[in-house]
Amino acid sequence: MREEYQSTTFNFRRLIKIGAIAIITLVVVWLQPITYENIDAGNVGIKINLYGTDRGVDNITIVTGRVWYNTWTTKIVEFPTYTQSVDYDPFVITTRDAAEFNVDPKLNYHVNPAMVPQIYRQYRKPLSEIEQQFMRNTIYDAYRIVANSFSSDSVMSNREQFENRIQTMLAKNLAKDGFVYDQLTSAITPPASLRQMIDEKNASIQARLKAENEAKQARAEAEVMKAKADGEATAMLVRARAEAEANRLRQQSLTPLLVQMRLIEKWNGQLPTYGTIPALFKDLSKEK
Known part of the structure; x- marks a missing residue:
């Protein structure tokens, strides 16, 4: 009976010891300061020592990728380098x-x-x-x-x-x-006042440009009309000069002999009288 009691007590103590070790192990694992940080692409990390002779910002190391560090003595700060x-x-x-x-x-x-x-x-x-x-x-x-x-x-x-x-x-x-x-x-x-001034100035510029364009168009149309009128006047002058030249040539072609021949062609066999002579010359003038 005593041996059974001692065995039970030993097993119980053993269980308590195992449980205590397990709890301590879990606490140590939970509280242990070793961990890691992933520095992604497009980022830069810096590792800062918090303790020791090199502690503080004077001892900073640029790190990338996966970084293992002690959280009790080290700090990781990450900065993005992408836009x-x-x-x-x-x-x-x-x-x-x-x-x-x-x-x-x-x-x-x-x-x-x-x-x-x-x-x-x-x-x-x-x-x-x-x-x-x-x-x-x-x-x-x-x-x-x-x-x-x-x-x-x-x-x-x-x-x-x-x-x-x-x-x-x-x-x-x-x-x-x-x-x-x-x-x-x-x-x-x-400011609203300046905006209004700018709008008015732009409107004035647009109006001036429009007036200038209309004036240019009117001058262009006037030049076209003038050119057309000049052309028509020149054509009329040419025609008048041609007609005058033709009349001059006709006048020069009426020689005395030609007049006599035409009078003979028009004679009807009767002696001319005072009243018929002007009519003959009138007929000759129509042939010019």
Whole structure:
């Protein structure tokens, strides 16, 4: 009986020991700091030591692919390097003559992989926060500085030059901090009063162009009519000259001998009287 009791006690203690070991093993596995991170294509990761003599942002390593690390002593921060598109809220800028323009910008950019450690050292924030703070301020400053060198009229009449200067300044300022400028889309809206002036100016230009075109068309039609009239007058003159020349030739052809022959042809055998002679000459003149 005593032996059975001792055997039962031993088995019970053994089960408790096994259970304790299992629980401790599970806790250790659950709490162990070793894990991994997959750095996908189009992204760059940096591994930061949190403890030791090399701790902090001064010891940052760029990593890619699958990275094993100790979560107690190491931190992995991932930055996308593919093109990002950010649509910012509109803001107001002021030109040299104090006109206010609304700007609704949209920026496309990507991160320079080689400068990811510098970006983290400088900002210590996720990329989404950097976009809405540093990058937004950089865009606003570029618009503000360039707008101060333009008048309200010149902004609209030199829109391409205005935006080129903004893009040049923006690309330069972003590149210093590791961000590569790709494209900036600007929706610039002028004040209502300036918009009305522009519309009236455009309408005036259109009216002037229309009047000039109508005047050119009228001159062209007048030239056509003049050319036609000149042609008709020339033709009439040619015909008149031809007819006059024909009459002259006919007059020259009426020699005295020819007149006598024609009178003989017209004679009816009777002696002419005073009244019949003019009639004979009249008949001769009809033959010319």
